[in-house]
Amino acid sequence: MTTTPAPPTGGHVSRRSRLALPWAVARLGFQRQFAYPQAALWGLITNSFFGLLRVAVLLALFGTRPQVAGYTPQDAITYTGLTQAFIMAFSLFGWFDFMRVIHRGEVASDLLRPASLLGFWAAQDAGRAVGQLVLRGLPMLLIFQVIWGLNWPPGPLAWAQVVLSVLLAWACGFLFRFLVNCAAFWSPDAVGFGRFAWAVLGLGCGFLMPLAFFPEWFRALLAWTPFPGMLNTTVELWVGVTSGAAAWAALGTQLGWTLALLLLCRVTLRAGLRRLEVAGG
Amino acid sequence: MIHVEHLRKTFTTRTGRFLSAGRRTHEAVRDVSFHIPRGEIVGYLGPNGAGKSTTVKILTGLLVPDSGAVTVGGLTPWQDRRRHVARLGAVFGQRTTLWWDLPVIESLRLLRHVYRIPHATWQANLTTFTDLLDLGPFLHTPARALSLGQRMRADLAAALLHDPELLFLDEPTVGLDVVAKERIRDFIAHINREREVTVLLTTHDLGDVERLARRVLIIDHGQLLFDGDLARLQAAYGSQRELHVDFDGPVAQPEVPGLTLLSHEPGRATYAFTGAAADPIARVTAHAPVRDLTVREPDIEATIRRIYEGDLLRAGIR
Amino acid sequence: MADFRHHLTLYLRLLGAQIRSQGAHRTSFILDALGSLLITAAEFAALALVLPRFGGLGGWTLSEICLLYGLAELAFVLMDILFGGFDAPNLSAHVRTGSFSTFLLRPAPLTLQVFASDFALRRLPRVLLAAAIAGYGLTHAPLAAVPETAALLTAAVLGMICFFGGLFVIGGTLTFWTVDSVEAMNVLTYGGRTLISYPMDIYSAWLRRTFTYLIPAAFLSYLPALHLLGRPLPDGLPSWAALIGPLAGPLVLAGAFAFWRVGVRHYQGTGT
Incomplete structure (x- = not known):
């Protein structure tokens, strides 16, 4: 979790109290997800239905082939289950919360908090993501397990890598979403820009199709972007398409992109806030 | 219509x-x-x-x-x-x-x-x-x-x-x-x-x-x-007038016979009355030395508030 | 007749007002248009990019899938533009903000005003993309030489517009009772659109039959497409079933508007 430390506020702040705020914020973000259980239930039904259609398309593509690009039909089902499960936790269909706060001018009051703005939002989104994982993700996997049966990571090492990869995928994805939301500092029409970004994300992170199925040139292109690390890497580690040394390399790439995006976010946020001050927003 | x-x-x-x-x-x-x-x-x-x-x-x-x-x-x-x-x-x-x-x-x-x-x-x-x-x-x-x-x-x-x-x-x-x-x-x-x-x-x-x-x-x-x-609303329900009194120093007994005490603090009191003001003023000045007094007319807002609060009979005067 | 002319011109005037309103926010309009275009483009590109590796989808080639996918998307986007006012989120917003009451306070037909209330012109680029995909399918797929091709294609698109429009109307009407139902209707509308974008023989029998006989979605484009490609219809259906299939759409729409009237009466009874 990327809990950035609070900026020095004069006195000596203990480590414990520095983490108290992000923890409280994350808990709040988590609890808030359970306010509308009925909507969550319907969302789960919708996700299941689309999962059903996506499984049918993938199985029809496989036909009688036992394996394509490292995926067996069972892997493809697992892929579908995982991607449907992570839709909400990773906000794959878009996230405009920070944008809204900027547009309403509420970001100024956010700045009054004795914590880093990015850290505050990261904590909140982490809580939200865990909440959605519990509410929508795990039930989705259970449904897939019951209907089709899932492939599970083979051993403790694979599990550890998957858990690590989920954390990095969330971090990477959150930072990307935050970066896109920062566009609101510069334009009142940033929502349209955001839609653009989510469409690219959907294709690039392997939500629409496993990236392994794409032509070589397209995969080479995507390898230069952070998108595969936001979902596809996690799926490939889970089903075992990526394993051994390649697994560590994939995790390293995710970490690299996370750090790069973190840096980019901080620079952009600083520039955005300066612009806000200049504009007197 | x-x-x-x-x-x-x-x-x-x-x-x-x-x-x-x-x-x-x-x-x-x-x-x-x-x-x-x-x-x-x-x-x-x-x-x-x-x-x-x-x-x-x-x-x-x-x-x-x-x-x-x-x-x-x-x-x-x-x-x-x-x-x-x-x-x-x-x-x-x-x-x-x-x-x-x-x-x-x-x-x-x-x-x-x-x-x-x-x-x-x-x-x-x-x-x-x-x-x-x-x-x-x-x-x-x-x-x-x-x-x-x-x-x-x-x-x-x-x-x-x-x-x-x-x-x-x-x-x-x-x-x-x-x-x-x-x-x-x-x-x-x-x-x-x-x-x-x-x-x-x-x-x-x-x-x-x-x-x-x-x-x-x-x-x-x-x-x-x-x-x-x-006008009829005022006449029918708005007839409570208020008398605001500033006494010449603290008064031990603000209650005045024949008047309704609405509120009081040391040296000051508000009474409600109906009809002409001469009699209540006479009563208050007889009760204790008075420095100043004002008669306040009921406003329609207060009248309506009283109707809402159910002070007055529900049946009304249709 | 004079009434009809007046209503038609009024509808067009209200649409004009909608369009000019959207023009007031030009940048956001263009970005929205491109964004929604990109969503369809990405979805279709994902399928088109992986097809060569697999050689086809359950015995359907890329051009045949283009025909199905393009027709479904074309009809759905056109419907979305025409029936946007009935879409549950838009309609419930109108009810919440009181503009629905404003419609009721005007001496013009209620449905006309709702039809003219959310005309999302920003979806127009998607119409062009969908038409291009369908066009590619039509020119490259091995169509059987049947004289009724043009009529059947038109009927299929109109039928789908009516069908999904009907689902929008039903979904919007349900919000007079509860807004929790919005997600449930999404399964039918967006799920239905996705469902008929692919050849329906790839689905398990119960799913295909549900969306053939219970919800007549298969009749809209799948059966006509099978007919045009010279393939036999499923379940031993006679070939004329493909020709009258698109009628399922208007039937659903008529039912939906009957339900709409019940919903409006309920609204006037409770004034949500």
Whole structure:
């Protein structure tokens, strides 16, 4: 979790109290997800239905082939289950919360908090993501397990890598979403820009199709972007398409992109806030 | 113009969720009757949730009552919606009927087609209203960019372009400054006088009522508490006057025989009385040395508050 | 007749007002248009990019899938533009903000005003993309030489517009009672659109039959497409079933508007 430390506020702040705020914020973000259980239930039904259609398309593509690009039909089902499960936790269909706060001018009051703005939002989104994982993700996997049966990571090492990869995928994805939301500092029409970004994300992170199925040139292109690390890497580690040394390399790439995006976010946020001050927003 | 007989409306709200859901009924309007002749301005008053907006929704045809008879200009509002609404105008203070992103004039042009207003009528009305409401400076401004006062004026013009016989106004001056309020009240009085438009005015602003309405209807808990002249309301319920007294130093016993003590603090007291002030003043000055005293007349707001609070008999003086 | 002419011109005028309103926010309009275009483009590109590796989808080639996908998307986007006012989120917003009451206070037909209330012109680029995909399918797929091709294609698109329009109307009407139902209707509308974008023989029998006989979605484009490609219809259906299939759409729409009237009466009874 990327809990950035609070900026020095004069006195000596203990480590414990520095983490108290992000923890409280994350808990709040988590609890808030359970306010509308009925909507969550319907969302789960919708996700299941689309999962059903996506499984049918993938199985029809496989036909009688036992394996394509490292995926067996069972892997493809697992892929579908995982991607449907992570839709909400990773906000794959878009996230405009920070944008809204900027547009309403509420970001100024956010700045009054004795914590880093990015850290505050990261904590909140982490809580939200865990909440959605519990509410929508795990039930989705259970449904897939019951209907089709899932492939599970083979051993403790694979599990550890998957858990690590989920954390990095969330971090990477959150930072990307935050970066896109920062566009609101510069334009009142940033929502349209955001839609653009989510469409690219959907294709690039392997939500629409496993990236392994794409032509070589397209995969080479995507390898230069952070998108595969936001979902596809996690799926490939889970089903075992990526394993051994390649697994560590994939995790390293995710970490690299996370750090790069973190840096980019901080620079952009600083520039955005300066612009806000200049504009007197 | 408006005939309402034994109007009743009950709402059922679901409580709880899922299986534990129960039902609760709420009588929004119970057995309300009144008649409003053509050309009258009537103030319709009551606290929030008293049944005002339910009545207005029924009269405008938005809501169908459970029982009772309603005719507006000979039509039952909810049975012949399009013919009914063609003859009425409505302005709701909190929201606009103008197209948000379009210049005001374009909204007014669209309304000409919506109401099928003959071009000459529309043109004449537009000229009149532009003059009376001073719409000129912002006719070409999008509604979203108008100030509240400008928006209200534009909405009033929009509601009257088709020469309605009846105008519903809901909080037409809410949030406006004194000058803007006065301008809108003047306009309403004008169109009522010149065009014989019947006006039903719901408001919390008693200034609106005192300036415009001779007659008021007061509703609370779904029941009509008062229907009559504003002056009669004052005479019947507003007769409690107040005597504010500054004593010449602290007084041990503020109670004065024959007067009702409303409040007191060391050296100061307020009494309520009815009728002439001479006798109470004599009593107070006999009781203790007085430095200063004032008689305060009841205001209509206080009167109505007392009616709401149920100090006075429910039956009223219909 | 004069009434009809007046209503038609009024509808067009209200649409004009909608379009001019959208023009007031030009940048956001263009970005929205491109964004929604990109969503369809990405979805279709994902399928088109992986097809060569697999050689086809359950015996259907790329051009045949283009025909199905393009027709479904074309009809759905056109419907979305025309029926946007009935879409549950838009309609419930109108009810919440009071603009629905404003419609009721105007002496024009209620449905006309709702039809004219959310005309999302920003979806127009998607119409062009969908038409291009369908066009590619039509020119490259091995169509059987049947004289009724043009008529059947038109009927299929109109039928789908009516069908999905009907689902929008039903979904919008349900919000007079509860807004929790919005997600449930999404399964039918967006799920239904996705479902008929692919050849329906790839689905398990119960799913295909549900969306053939219970919800007549298969009749809209799948059966006509099978007919045009010279393939036999499923379940031993006679070939004329493909020709009258698109009628399922208008039937659903008529039912939906009957339900709409019930919903409006309910609204007027409770004044939500």
